[in-house]
Amino acid sequence: MAIELPRDARQQAIASIERYAQTEWDQRLGNVAAGALLGFFLEEIAPLVYNQAVADVQERLQQRIAELDIEHHEDAFGYWRRREPPAPRRR
Known part of the structure; x- marks a missing residue:
């Protein structure tokens, strides 16, 4: 699968490469060379x-x-458990 850039993104990338070459290498890189x-x-x-x-x-x-x-688990048969009175607490 070839990786393609939209036209606008490609133009911005080429401009960035040209700027990088000028700034970091002190070398002017033309549009065609940057595109290549x-x-x-x-x-x-x-x-x-x-x-x-x-x-x-x-x-x-x-x-x-x-x-x-884990996040979406539901216990079955909980109806009666909810209706039972709580167990007495032991001391």
Whole structure:
């Protein structure tokens, strides 16, 4: 699955890469070069981040599913227990 960015996000990412190159490397990087670098990152590195995010979400969902029975458990046959007088306290 190729990771694609919406047009606006892609333009902002390219501008950010250009700014980073200028600020951190003191090197002007053109729009085409920054776009190519972004494309490389999206194809080569972004899947690692994406896959880790999916794994994190899967783990969290599994934890939540495991907690469902605890959070949403209802005891059956409680009608008569609620109607019984409390047991006398022993001293």
